[in-house]
Amino acid sequence: MPTRINPCSYLPRRLQIVASLTAFVLFCILFLGTSSSDTTVDPYLNQVPFAKQIQSGAHQVVDNLPSLPKDLPYMNTPQWLNPFRGPAHTPPPEQANSSSGEARWYSDFKWRNPFSSSVTLDEERAVLPPLKERPPVYTYFDATGRRKDDKSKKAEQDLLQIWRRAWWAQGFKPVVLGRPEAMNNPQYRAVQTLELEPELDMEMMRWLAWGNMGTGILCNWLAVPMAAHDDPLLTFLRRGEYPALVRYEGLDNGLFVGGKEEIDKALKAAVNNPAVKRVKSMVEAVPSGTFEVDPAHDGVAFYSTATITAKYISIKEKLEDPETIGDGMAMLPPLINSHLHMTWQNTFTSGIAVLKPLPEHTTALIEPAIDIARNLSQCSETPIPASCPPNRPRCKPCVSSQMLISLPPVFRNTSTLFTIGTVPHSYTLTSLIHSRDELNLKFIRRETSRDAWILAATKELLGTGLSSFARLVNMKEAVASDYGSSRSLWLTAERPPSVSSEKDLEELDWTFGFQLPRSPMPNGHSETPVPGPERRPPPPKQEFGDGPVPSEADLAKEKTLLEKARLFVSKGGRTGDKAFVRTRDVVEAWNLADTEAWKFVRAWNARRRVERRRWEEEEEEFSKGLFHKWIDAIT
Structure with missing residues (x-):
């Protein structure tokens, strides 16, 4: 028998498949897809009464429909009716205390985006960096036994305000503690049973109040940060992580940092020390090795009695005279404020x-x-x-x-x-x-x-x-x-x-x-x-x-x-x-x-x-109670 020649055999395999499918589709269109309306008969049409009249009437209605107006309004169909709609971003929720007047903001780590609206999906909300947590810095102030003259009282109020303002500007949360915080410490009763020197008794109250609050910084209210914002000591303190109990050489009892466990251990060691009644400071009351000592630092200025005596003779002379103590105290606030201002000026040469x-x-x-x-x-x-x-x-x-x-x-x-x-x-x-x-x-x-x-x-x-x-x-x-x-x-x-x-x-x-x-x-x-x-x-x-x-x-x-x-x-x-x-x-x-x-x-x-x-509203209640006790004590 003669060999049959397939014309598609001359094509590559893939093209053979494409050619075959193309031929099949063309055959269906030519022979199966064409029909005439005149010759096509619906087998069920004759079973419907008046079917031909109804069909002709329907064609007439459609042919006579008026054309749609060109200015027909666009109907905006709700997107939720569209089953093929894509996912949409939603604006971030409103945060607490995130508006003031017409200003609105959203705190987020994406604050460096050029445009805030790409994050907030809102043209009026600006994206700001998240608020950094301010490490607490504590000081202790007891109104009992304070001087009663008006000048001294006003000077101490001004000094506390200077202390709060200076630490706040450096990124800290200043908190003034009093005897109520000390009394909440479980070791308060043990300390009360001891007959301590007045200086050590006040120091122990400071530590009891600090231990009640927990980890943080204990600072005398005459010790203020006096350095550039990126000073190494201030940078370390702002981290809020204090793995050991640290004191600073030259600052005496002006500044301590540590965790709650270390503070409690130091208090217990001081209470159990047989010689505690004969010492005048917490450093002397605890065993050697309790504190780590930082010898290199210059970010904090402490206006202690020893410092005033050595460096500011005119103030020292007034403080030593009982009749001019108020005048000497009144000289301290403007002196410290001027030093803070001067330090700022010296930073920006x-x-x-x-x-x-x-x-x-x-x-x-x-x-x-x-x-x-x-x-x-x-x-x-x-x-x-x-x-x-x-x-x-x-x-x-x-x-x-x-x-x-x-x-x-x-x-x-x-x-x-x-x-x-x-x-x-x-x-x-x-x-x-x-x-x-x-x-x-x-x-x-x-x-x-x-x-x-x-x-x-x-x-x-x-x-x-x-x-x-x-x-x-x-x-x-x-x-x-x-x-x-x-x-x-x-x-x-x-x-x-x-x-x-x-x-x-x-x-x-x-x-x-x-x-x-x-x-x-x-x-x-x-x-x-x-x-x-x-x-x-x-x-x-x-x-x-x-x-x-x-x-x-x-x-x-x-x-x-x-x-x-x-x-x-x-x-x-x-x-x-x-x-x-x-x-x-x-x-x-x-x-x-x-x-x-x-x-x-x-x-x-x-x-x-x-x-x-x-922050001022939060501290106002405690400040009022503190100063009311002070006023009661001096009247």
């Missing part, structure tokens, strides 16, 4: 930089920041002007220093330079740059550039090649990182602190850890607090670049525009005015990076205020 991007139009914008810088550069009042803190004998006294105030147009990341930056809302900055008190969509879109502030502020630090979005990470780190927050103060132009407001100054005091000078400074020059030739720091030095110094008329116009913009941004949102909301949304959408920076700084400052006020 390059001076204070008041950030001024776009210098042609922002002179009025940064005036509150300049006022704060002038207060910081001024010398605090002190009874001993040329003195140094106990832990820094080679300091540079304020009477001989000249702290430079400069107005750079760019942000500089220098460790010895303290920066005060003012971040304006996009509407405020646009109004000032273009000298317009009214903005509209057409003008914003065609006449304004995007993110002018952040591009100008980071031009030197990041160059000109990066987008404004990429600069946000560096900006947020300058505001909220450990390094940046200790070397800068960031304000919003719409709610700047005023040096004429005691409330605003008090907020700044807790931020810096010392009381800023309150005396007026009309010309911005720092006066020496002692007689003699005036030593004034030079006036603020401005680096204008290509920008001219504004005239008096231009400055007056800037102030007018600034006040209108502040009113527009701060109050317009609460009025519900649709025109305002539309304009604000357009400006913010056109300047996404500048808006994100402004909202971040606003939320950062608001959370800082909320944190401190919550």
